Amino acid sequence: MRANTVLLLCTAWLLAFANFRAWKLLAALDPGGLPHWLFLLxxxxLLAMTILVLLLPLSFKWAIKPWLVIxxxxxAGAAFFMDDFGAVVDRHTLRSVFETNAREAGEWLSWRMAWKIGATGVLPALLVLWTRIDWQPFPRELWSRAKLALIVVAASAVAIGVGGRGVASSLRNQRELGHVINPMAIASGLYAYVDNARPQAAIVVQPxxxxxxxxxxxxxxxxxxxxFIAGESVRAASWGLSGYARQTTPQLARLPVTNFTDVRSCGTDTAVSLPCMFSNLGRKDFSERAALGRENALDVLAHAGVDVAWFDNNTGDKGIARRVHETELQNSTDPAWCSARNCFDGILVDALKKTLAATHDGSVHGDRVIVLHVKGSHGPAYYQRYPKEFEHFTPVCRSNELQTCTPEQIRNAYDNSVLYTDSIIASVIGTLQDDHAIDGAVLFVSDHGESLGENGLYLHGAPYAFAPDVQTRIPMTLWLSDGFRQRNGVAADCLARQAAQPWSHDNIFDFLLGMMHVRSSAYRPQLDPLRQCRA
Ligand SMILES: [Zn+2]
Structure with a gap:
């Protein structure tokens, strides 16, 4: 085949098999007076043009086959996640892909994934490799590629001319479209990711x-x-204390906790939300790079003489705990908590008990902040997040292929994982309560919410501007021991009032500093939910 033929066939293949999501969005747009078929044409x-723009620059001998295969x-990989999980492709989702670990990645593998990527990606890639391309001398190849480029430009001009204002206004109103046009969204997401993730060594951390x-x-x-219990994927809509019709927080409901009912996350994925809640940037000014380039709440606590430790059973601290004590437990093999695939969050309660012993034997002096980064309701394998005895809601989805389960099964598995988180938080409270040598407090904040199939969306990571509420409304629950409450001088009725106010991850930085009585120019009392409640 001629190279141009191969390029056009690949373009047609990508249009047909890698862009279901884009077509679905396009089909729903208002044709603005045009016949629908003409509008879609x-x-x-224009969609074909975006594909060819990507393919053309590397469409010469030696480069074309590897490039087309890639x-x-x-x-095909992106299409799988977009079609099956309602994901979009942007720098945040790509970051999640690059920063995953083997265990987390392993949870995605499924036969459905294998055959879908096999049929839409591996098969055409093999056909490309198998095809013998009939190469002309280079000047003739260059000329034929130039002709193809001209045709593309001309066809696009005609499409814009015919489609006119209808196309332009529809596209402007569809911000989501830019994140699902495949494979252009991968290229632009990758560009944004690389631009944002320039070598971290070059970042000087500002004090x-x-x-x-x-x-x-x-x-x-x-x-x-x-x-401080942070994480994971717990949404307010499924939090018993926040009014969910199902009691998913039976243990906390029996404890004297304060539940904040109107709290928003900073991002819709861990890579944004976690560093954001510890930084003083706030959602509007947040970027991963800016957050890495400055110290965070944990550093300020350490400057003030608080002993700070981070225990992780999730995907790591995202650079937040770099300057404090950090213990990674997610790859532990402790048979009491871990299977070959993952560790239950109970391992963190165990670690807490062990580290509290350091306070007792005098190896850690004074006040402490201990962060537990939980695995919580991390999808898609919700059923692997809790021990068998927490399988209260049945039947559950026993698959990472959420689309093959009924909405009820997905909800059951997810709610069971929330039940387990409820028991983890209650165990932490119980541990502190039973320890008469300390005055304890527990703050639980989820990093972001989760979609359980509503409107075809699964998991999380939707761009914030059009993320559904279930992905951004999160639970936040506080428990104070009598001693802690007295030293903070917190009035109970004031606390209850504050819990009904709207808050967000933007408040966590000052919340933490305030609870530990930190005096600093970095502390902004107006953002601290408890400021007004202190005597
Ligand atoms: Zn998360």
Whole structure:
């Protein structure tokens, strides 16, 4: 075959098999007076143009086959996640792909994934490799590619001319489209990702709150221990304390906790939300790079003399705990908590008990903040997030191929994982309560919400601007021991009032500093939910 023929066939293949999501969005657009078929034809031509623009630059001898193979395989992979999970492709989702670990990645593997990517990616890639391309001398190849490019430009111009304003206005109103046009979305997402992730070594961490101090504890007071439980994928809509019709938080419901009912996440994925909630940037000014380039709440706490430790059973600390004690437990093989595939969050309660012993034997002095980064309701394999005895809601989806399960099965498995998180938080509270040598407090904040198939969306990671509420509304629950409450001087009725106010991850930085009585120029009392409640 001639190279142009191969290029056009690949374009047609990608149009037909890698762009279901884009076609679905396009088909729903308002044709603006044009016959629907003509409107779609115009859009199809423009879609084809975006594909050819990617393919043409590397369409010469030696380069064309590897390039087409890469594009076909990547497009098939992206199409699988877009079609089956309602995902979009942007720098955040690509970041999640690049920063995953073997265990997390392993949870995606399925026969459905294998055959879909095999049929739409591997098969055409093999056909490309098998095809003998009839190469002309280079000048003639260049000329024939130039002709193809001219045809593309001309066809696009005609499509825009015919489609006119209808096409333009429809496209402007469809921000999601840019994230699902395949494989262009991968290219633009990759560009944004690389642009954002320039070598981290080049980032100089700016100091923050180096003036932080704390008032001396009155003599005779016990050490304060604040346990901050962060993560994972727990949505307010499925949180019993926040009014979910099902009781998914039976243990917390029996404890004197304060549940904040109107809390928004900073992002829709861990890579954004987690660094964002510890930084003082706030959602509007947040970028991963900016957050890495400055110290965060944990650093300011450490400057003030608080002992800070981070225990992780998820995908790591995203650089937040770099300057404090960090313990990674997600690859542990402790048979009490871990299977070959993952560890239950109970391992974190165990780690907490062990580290509290350091307070008792005197190897850690004074007040502490201990972060537990939980695995929580991490999808798609919700059924692997909890021990068997927490399978309260049945039948459950026992597959990572969520589309093969009924909505009821998915909801059951997810709710069971929330039940387990409820018991983890309650165990942490119980551990602190039983420890009479310390004054404990527990703050639980989810990193983002989750879609369970509503409107064809699964998991999370939708661009914030059009993310559904279930992905951005999160639970936040606080427990204070009597001792902690007294030292903070927190009035109960004020706390209840504040819990009904709207808050977000933007408030966590000052929430943490305030609870630990940090005095610093970095502390912004107006953002601290408890500020008004202190005597
Ligand atoms: Zn997350």
């Amino acid at each position: 115009c859009l199809g031509v 594009v076909l395989l990547c497009a 923050l709150g180096r003036d932080a101090t704390r008032p001396a504890a009155p003599t005779g007071t016990k050490p304060q221990v604040l346990v």
